[in-house]
Amino acid sequence: MSGASSGPGEFHIRPLAHAATLGVVPELPEVETIRLELEPHVVGRRFERVEINDSRLARPFEPQAVAAELEGEIVSAVDRRGKYLIVRFDSGRSLLIHLRMTGSLRHAKGGGLADDPHQRAVVRLDDGSDVAYRDVRRFGTWLLLEPGELEPYLATKVGREPLERGFSARHLGERLQNRRAPLKAALLDQRTVAGLGNIYVDEALWRARLHPLRPAETLDADEVAQVTRAIKDALRAGILRQGASLRDYATPDGRRGRMQEEFRVYGREGEPCTRCGTPVDKIRAGGRGTWYCPTCQRLEPVQAASRSSRRPSRSSRHSSV
Ligand SMILES: [Zn+2]
Numbered sequence: 317m318s319g320a321s322s323g324p325g326e327f328h329i330r331p332l333a334h335a336a337t338l339g340v341v342p343e344l345p346e347v348e349t350i351r352l353e354l355e356p357h358v359v360g361r362r363f364e365r366v367e368i369n370d371s372r373l374a375r376p377f378e379p380q381a382v383a384a385e386l387e388g389e390i391v392s393a394v395d396r397r398g399k400y401l402i403v404r405f406d407s408g409r410s411l412l413i414h415l416r417m418t419g420s421l422r423h424a425k426g427g428g429l430a431d432d433p434h435q436r437a438v439v440r441l442d443d444g445s446d447v448a449y450r451d452v453r454r455f456g457t458w459l460l461l462e463p464g465e466l467e468p469y470l471a472t473k474v475g476r477e478p479l480e481r482g483f484s485a486r487h488l489g490e491r492l493q494n495r496r497a498p499l500k501a502a503l504l505d506q507r508t509v510a511g512l513g514n515i516y517v518d519e520a521l522w523r524a525r526l527h528p529l530r531p532a533e534t535l536d537a538d539e540v541a542q543v544t545r546a547i548k549d550a551l552r553a554g555i556l557r558q559g560a561s562l563r564d565y566a567t568p569d570g571r572r573g574r575m576q577e578e579f580r581v582y583g584r585e586g587e588p589c590t591r592c593g594t595p596v597d598k599i600r601a602g603g604r605g606t607w608y609c610p611t612c613q614r615l616e617p618v619q620a621a622s623r624s625s626r627r628p629s630r631s632s633r634h635s636s637v
Pocket of ligand 1: 589590591592593594609610611612613
């Protein structure tokens with residue numbers, strides 16, 4: 317009953333050798349973990365004092381102006397859409413936070429925040445506690461939206477939530493049909509699936525036994541069903557372990573996630589696949605470093621060529637899938 321053999325197959329999962337050099341950008345499981353932790357601390361609380369000390373965070377608006385607008389707002393809910401964190405206010409306004417590369421949020425009792433040169437904003441709540449936003453690379457954004465602006469804004473940016481009922485194999489199949497792009501690129505597109513990024517796409521494709529360079533439109537109905545299930549499983553595994561922490565990500569309570577200990581392929585170049593023992597390979601797909609198992613995730617020559625380019629009738633027949 318030791319935890320060492322909890323993975324499939326006989327090959328144990330070892331700690332990642334180069335964890336500190338791998339970038340981990342927050343994806344759906346990391347943002348959802350932040351949301352779950354932040355929610356009880358901020359719902360019902362008023363933004364007493366807001367400091368934004370980074371000229372880029374609220375662009376194109378002046379940071380002082382946005383900070384002043386936020387003061388007095390009372391939080392009604394903390395939601396998430398894809399990788400966006402949404403702080404909803406009683407007024408009907410909402411603050412849309414995107415952490416991008418290295419953004420994170422911290423909650424602390426009054427005076428409990430450590431000095432931090434990467435702290436970009438601090439919100440003092442009416443119970444005296446603080447929510448701090450830190451961001452080393454400064455790509456994160458805070459966007460204050462007026463009532464009625466949120467849904468139209470998100471509708472142009474993100475597709476369906478993969479862990480909600482509306483995300484079915486049928487829906488994903490519709491999103492992938494007639495797309496010659498590699499599967500990896502198609503799944504990184506936030507309008508195909510909300511919230512997936514480099515880690516969880518690689519992990520989902522390994523689970524589904526599909527090669528990242530397969531043209532998206534060549535998947536048959538069974539394969540679409542496999543990848544749909546694999547996406548849900550990979551994301552749930554991430555949420556269960558409070559996300560993945562390699563370098564910058566931590567939860568609002570300052571703890572680190574544990575998902576990095578469970579990666580099957582991400583960051584594991586040269587290590588044995590936990591299913592078959594073949595060394596994990598690294599390639600580029602969708603413009604990103606991509607890890608996969610060359611044995612479990614084969615790219616047959618027939619699949620490598622886009623079928624619709626060889627057989628023009630394919631795309632019309634494909635639409636019935
Ligand atoms: Zn394998």
